[in-house]
Amino acid sequence: MKGKLVRAEGHLANIIPIHLDASFFFERAVRSLDRNHVDKALKYFRKAVEYEPENPVNHCNMAGILSEKGDYEASNAVLAHVLDVVDPSMTECYFYMANNYANMDRFEEAEKALVTYLEEDPQGQFMTEAEEMMELLYYELDRPAKLNRIKSRKGVVEHDQARELLEEGKFAQAAELLEGMSPDYPDYLAARNNLALAYYYMGLFPKARETIAEVLEQEPGNLHALCNLAIFHQNENRADQVLLLIKKLRVIMPFQQEQVYKLATTMGILGQHDSAYVHFRRLLKDEETAADPALAHYAAVAAYNTERYDVAERLWRHVSKLDPGSEVSKFYLSGLDAVRQGELEPEKLSYHYHLPFDEQFRQWENYGSGIPEEMKNDPLIRSSFFWALRHGDRATKLQVIHALAMIGDYEVQQALQSFIQEPEEDQDLIAAAEAVLNGLHMQEQDQRKSHDQQPVAGAAVKPFQKVQSSTEQAKSETTSHWQAVVERALQMTEAKAELQQEMERIWTDYVSRVHPEVPGTKQIEGWAAGLEYLAAKIHSRPVTYQSIAERYGISASTVSKYARQIVRVCGSIPPTV
Missing domain, CATH: 1.25.40 (Serine Threonine Protein Phosphatase 5, Tetratricopeptide repeat)
Structure with missing residues (x-):
């Protein structure tokens, strides 16, 4: 009897005990998925949840399997349980829920979950996928999502909008937007620097200097802030402070393109033309910036201000080729010739890509x-x-x-x-x-009255006849520009017959809403590309921002910008009648 027990004990010693825990069932679930045994995987994930109910990953895995099986309601119930009970910080659950709602064609709920994800998730793990889904929802719901911010981008959306306003010269509006960002993003130094610039462009120098001081208090070596402060001090004739900052700036050799550009323009404004020339020449050697006529002009000014007249001439002639319609290079080449002939005394030129103020x-x-x-x-x-x-x-x-x-x-x-x-x-x-x-x-009041009396857009006659007939003779050139946008879009559209009526209808609606304000003539390509993109999407044509951008010779972000502007104004793109 004793011997039998020994043999039994020896036999048992060769058996590896099974530890039934969450890890065990997790591994079994993964193995089942590899073999495409979805039902088994779901059972094993359920067991993993039973053993570790406080682990949100187990719940999310179970929700993922339910979604794979097409049981979207049950999947969302699990995800809601994670957010409500297990771990409210698992903000990616909102993204999973948005996917499930979209698969059920419940687009309003999908939008709500997706917006919550973008506004609450600090990591932005699914940012690319979220943007793609946002575009899908935009066309399904026929309106843009009500998105206030993207948390993982820490104010990037608002900051990009403010930068666009600065680039358009709308300094007061940019300042208002950036001021609103300040309490939410106190560490977003780029936004603070641009707020200082907005104040500076508006002539509010004390506020500009105060804002820059706040930036430098947080980051004493911030190049943009140091450059801005030097210019502010120069405007207030603080020569000693300017000299101290010039000494700092002269020994800096940045590598990022944006910082090189900032330093070059700053040194030029401060009268350090030799240093400005070095940095501008560095930028001209970069393929990304070599074709910028404004940059070539700045380099020419720096060359002229350091008496490199031959170089300045070559650069201004290069500007003429890059921007043949501009009067700037012609004016400065004429002035350079007059200086060489002794007809004019050489004076330092300012770094602006436009004619001098008096001219x-x-x-x-x-x-x-x-x-x-x-x-x-x-x-x-x-x-x-x-x-x-x-x-x-x-x-x-x-x-x-x-x-x-x-x-x-x-x-x-x-x-x-x-x-x-x-x-x-x-x-x-x-x-x-x-x-x-x-x-x-008074002009605004007259325009409002005129606008109220305009016929409703979208009638059976040619759309731009409506716009033109109610526009004063003095504004005929502006109307011609509006017409040029849709004509450009029609010219570039691959399926002209299919999309012509759609583009004219959308554009008429947009024009009637924003009249009498108009964009600059240099924006025709962007407006036309955005218009074509929207019309193509309405007709379910397989287009992307990139495919449109390549044909128009502009960037995908530019197409997106103008398409979204049309939607912002119109509220939605009405369906084809």
Whole structure:
């Protein structure tokens, strides 16, 4: 008996005991999935949940299998349990739920879950997939999602919008947006730097300097902030502070393209033209920036200011090839020739890719053409106007007030309103500014009345006949530009007969809503590409931003920008009648 027990014990000693825990069932589930045994995998994941009910990963795996089986309701019930009970920080569950709702064609609920994911998830693990789903929902629901922020991008959406406003010269609107970001993103230094720039362009130097001081307190070596501060000090004639910053900046050799550009322009503004020349030449050797006419002009200015006249001439001739319609290179080449002939004394040139301030006024007055549309939206020109309005002499301020009357948008009205509240300003100038403001307000009222009396867009006649018939003769050139957008889209569309009516209908709706405001003529390609993209999507054509962008010779982000702008204004793209 004793021997039998020994043999039994020896036999038992060769058996490896099974530990029935969550890991065991997890491994069995994975093995079943590898063999495509979905039902077995689900059973094993259920057992893993039983052994470790506090582990959210087990629940998510079980939800994933249920989704694979097409049981989307049960999958979402599991995911809701994770968020409500197990681990509310598992924000990716909202993304999984959005997928399930989309598979059930419950697009409103899918949108709600997806927006929650984007606004709450700090990592952005499924950012690419979420953006693709957002585009799907946009077309299914026929409207953009009500998305306020993307948490994982830490204010990138708002900051990108603000940068676009700065690039368009809409400094007051950019400042409002960036000010709203500050409490939520106190560590977002790029946004703070751009807020300082917005204040600077508006002539609000104390606020600009205060904002930069906050950035440097958090990051003393921030290059953009140091550059901005140096320029601010120069504007306030703080020579000692400027020299200290120049010493710091001269020894910096950044490698990022954006930082090189910032340092180059800053050194040029500070009068360090030799240093500016070195950095601009570095940028011209980069394939990504070599074809930028503005950059070539800046390098030419730096060369001229350091008496490298032969180099300056070559660069301005290069500008003429890159931007053949521009008067800038012709003007400076003529001036360079006059200096070489001894007809003009050489003077330091400023780093702006437009004609000098006095020359612009002279041309506008001589030809009576007013300010060209594209120049109204040029942030450099607009900022020079705002700066001169606050810091120019009396004659220049008067010229600027008359010039701003020709622009007359929200930014201009804000600037003039601030100007007339300055207690130390000349009363004649304040009266001139008030007259311009009153004229702009009356013009707005007339435009609103005219707009209210316009026929409803979308009638059976040709759409652009409607727009043109209600537009004053003085605005016929603007209307022609609107027509040029749809004509460009029709010209570029591969399936012209199919999409022509759709594009005209969408564009008419958009024009009727934004009239009388118009974009600059340089934006025709972007508007046309965005218009074609929307029309193609409505007709379920397999297009992407990239495929449209390649045909128009622009970036995919530009196509997306203009398509979304049309949708923002129209609220939704109405279905084909």
